[in-house]
Amino acid sequence: MKVINFGVIGFGTVGSGVVKLFLDNQEEIGKRLGFKLRLKKIADKMMKSKEGVQVPVDMITSDAYEIINDPEIDIVVELVGGKTFAKQFILDALKNKKHVVTANKALLSECGAEIFTEASKANCYIGFEASVGGVIPVIRTIKESLAGDKIESIYGIMNGTCNYILTKMAEEKKDFDEVLLDAQKKGYAEADPTLDIDGIDAAHKLTILTSLAFGTNVSFNNIYYEGIRDITNLDIDFASDFDYTIKLLGIAKDNGKKIEAKVHPTLIPKDHPLSSVRLEYNAIFIKGMGCGSMLLYGKGAGMMPTASAVLGDIIDCARHIYTNSIGTISNRGYLEGFMQNKQIEFIDEIVSKFYLRLMVVDRPGVLASISGILGEKNISIESVVQKGRAENGEGVPLVIFTHETRERELKEALIKIGSADYCLAKPVVLRIEDNI
């Protein structure tokens, strides 16, 4: 019986999850394959004693190159993360004609074109299902299930930390800082939460999805992103009054001319399936010519869900090695030679509806002035609500929902409104997606 060997570089949370899941299910996996899939080596600089997943000592090495240079090993599983060592490991593995499975979204979104080009030259497999949405099978769905379809747009809740924080803020009326602290205690947020709460992690994932969905190289640097630090309970409540939920969404659309790709807090209708995605769960909503609307939902992170996705890729790769058919499905769904370089629309050119919250002096004429300024820019108002009354020149919140407008015009209007004497604080601006 033929044996296909894989090695795991990085024995942290996800790495030990992969090893555990594989060892637990080895027998059942055998019934699916008809050949022997074997975990040959695990590399990590540091090893813990006793706790966690136990493996035989002779399977362990501190040197990743014992895996990368092992002629018996067919599949290198990179789970160290980061963009320096990981990149070198992957490129060296490809040089050795080894197939690669990784969950490294930062690396793929920033150096994807280079890595996929090298893989294509070497005729090697890159499995990266776990890099977006954890266990959610979105990469495979785009590359395989929707291979005959035309994707029009993607809306994703792709960062569990942000979704956890926004859910807790909405449901428990706690403020951002309090919930963040709680999320850090529970392990849903890192000690340094920047990558998550500023939208960078979601933008990494969106870069990868946009590239697959529209068959184009996308540079992370062209993706607009904005995080959730400035979201307040006030805005969550006002949005709720108008039947909206606030979610951090990654949005990618083909607008016919260019690709729109951006990450920001977004008001979406309460009865939309994405609104009911709570806590640390992720979900990807896809709209397409044939498929209509579909949603894929699951755990976007964590030891075992991520491990499940990684192991799914290892098995897919092994199956294709066994039948000598690597390349049957191109790594990014399109042949590398056909990947385009479509333009990403500049954020200021994108048209959408907006939620504005102004803190204004409560006196006659203010609304007339604001709507006048908006009107000069051809921005029409869908609804406006002043919350409460104030005396002696104190501020009251004024909430405005606009009709569709180009972001550039709105920004210009807001500079003028923001500098008026009746405007007491920087206007809060959130984008609305009504027609998801």
Added chain:
Amino acid sequence: MKVINFGVIGFGTVGSGVVKLFLDNQEEIGKRLGFKLRLKKIADKMMKSKEGVQVPVDMITSDAYEIINDPEIDIVVELVGGKTFAKQFILDALKNKKHVVTANKALLSECGAEIFTEASKANCYIGFEASVGGVIPVIRTIKESLAGDKIESIYGIMNGTCNYILTKMAEEKKDFDEVLLDAQKKGYAEADPTLDIDGIDAAHKLTILTSLAFGTNVSFNNIYYEGIRDITNLDIDFASDFDYTIKLLGIAKDNGKKIEAKVHPTLIPKDHPLSSVRLEYNAIFIKGMGCGSMLLYGKGAGMMPTASAVLGDIIDCARHIYTNSIGTISNRGYLEGFMQNKQIEFIDEIVSKFYLRLMVVDRPGVLASISGILGEKNISIESVVQKGRAENGEGVPLVIFTHETRERELKEALIKIGSADYCLAKPVVLRIEDNI
């Protein structure tokens, strides 16, 4: 450039959808493949003039065997439905070593073992993603994404007609007959709705999923099913008072010894993602050792969504023909030789919680009698509510939520309760799934 040809048998709703989607996206599909995929022939007994999707006359034939026997055609797409001609077409195509793509759930659930065995002997591909949940990529997810995982249970809203009816009943307080009539007018229900509303269609789909999820042959005849004809607004309202929604679910579980597989109306918690699946949408909820909880949601039927899934399979098949690697992923996820014949648990042996609605005379001692009878069978009550009061021996509804009990004991108790003089109507019994 190599050409791979496919032919479509059945130019009805789904057939014309497949042809339309393929013709519209042909160019983009080419960029994904690197070889030419060509629609060579369409067979149907009857052709409509003008309306609908237009194709050249010389592509049309009334004889399915012009496709099945065409040496140039590699993939036969069976979209006639039913179990007689369709079965013959598929078996004859396999005899000719042609690969098959189908959406025929009735056929696969009733004759699956035979068809998959023939396909395995002929080393042919059977694509059947569209047979369960339309565009929802659940077959591929089980066979590929979760190939390293262990599925524990599946809960599916797999019949759009039933979900449409239950949604309208709940949201608009209309009764079953009225909503059914409306669904028929709108094309969401057939003139003869039996297959859908009696749970047969959902049971067909559950048969297929159970087989894939647990690597076992499953006979449709062993699947317990129950439809939604007897669901009343009263029960929907009572369920809602206790924070439950009523959905027609297909449920498959590995209980460690046997496989539980059944279709019935089910009370599920309102805050569960399946509860927010509205109208004609379908959704499949999967729980597994590694993956945790995941949900796949989309249109379970209709021209274009089903076409998208069929075309995805055609492309997957063509890709594997091109690299000479049919069989890389077994048709049912497991090697045919390893498919087991696990026992399906008899419905009476299955343990769950129950919702009971009794119509009883409003007099002292009735509840004591009922709880006594339940107690004799070791069935304990979680909560009980009498709705309203009645005089002169008239009936009032008494709603009981039980703790977990074996169905056999409950049925025995209900025979005794049902024959008591205070019991004025046949007890209504619905199963509860609390721990999805």
